Ligand code: PEP
């Protein structure tokens with residue numbers, strides 16, 4: 001085994017100089033951040049903050065926040081969640097000291113956080129006052145199709161207190177680590193944008209806090225077809241784009257990322273799709289949107305950084321497809337090695353394709 005490990009090290013030592021594409025990790029716990037770092041991740045490309053709210057002691061506060069009826073109720077929940085968030089961010093930034101950490105603000109499909117309506121109704125019927133109080137609000141927020149609903153930037157802009165709470169927790173976490181002599185490199189990113197106006201509004205909210213704490217890189221996910229098409233208008237408003245191929249694939253194909261497994265294998269077997277587009281980047285459709293957005297984005301903002309953070313970001317073929325176009329990919333910790341090798345292979349191929357004189 002030791003011999004195999006030595007071989008692997010040799011392989012990477014040989015391959016790495018050919019790699020041009022950065023490789024970051026999708027991670028939202030300090031443990032995942034440490035793991036990713038051990039696998040050679042050059043930062044975190046996607047920290048999904050909504051994952052931080054599922055823990056047992058936090059979920060009731062998230063529910064209270066979402067269903068809050070008064071500013072006081074909202075304020076109390078925000079204060080609790082702020083404390084949790086700041087600790088989370090400190091631990092992650094510490095694990096990734098000196099490397100960029102892209103924190104994506106909340107993108108919860110609300111149904112993941114709200115109690116099921118049926119449960120509330122049953123409790124209300126039995127006279128449970130709390131359930132009764134929540135029922136009306138929960139009904140108003142209930143969505144038939146939450147993945148296409150009140151998610152991401154939409155929630156953040158209509159409930160800006162959540163935006164402020166999260167960003168302030170991030171900026172304070174970084175500030176405290178700096179006081180300890182560390183080198184935290186936080187970046188903030190908004191999800192599910194479909195219009196430049198949303199980015200403009202989000203940026204204005206962020207700037208309020210940047211005035212107090214100093215600025216950090218501000219970016220947006222490009223994960224709706226409309227955002228990809230409007231990349232030239234969005235790019236001047238941000239420092240970076242990160243392509244979310246999970247949602248972009250879902251929306252480009254009209255293919256639910258949660259349910260497609262029920263028919264897709266059969267569909268692919270029948271030759272009706274050439275392959276499963278949820279497993280690797282579809283170069284003709286989603287890939288074309290991605291290329292268009294990357295090129296128009298860079299034209300409109302030459303300093304724009306470009307990353308990819310959907311599940312495709314750790315799949316070898318997809319990594320190779322974007323290696324010449326983007327600055328970095330982001331993959332789950334256990335796919336970091338695959339992504340590094342695939343990116344190195346793409347670099348080697350690009351070098352070989354160049355005429356000898358250059
Ligand atoms: C994506 O849509 O590709 C993405 C990275 O975001 P999420 O998977 O959290 O929706």
Ligand code: MG
Nearest residue numbers: 223244246247
């Ligand atoms: Mg997404």
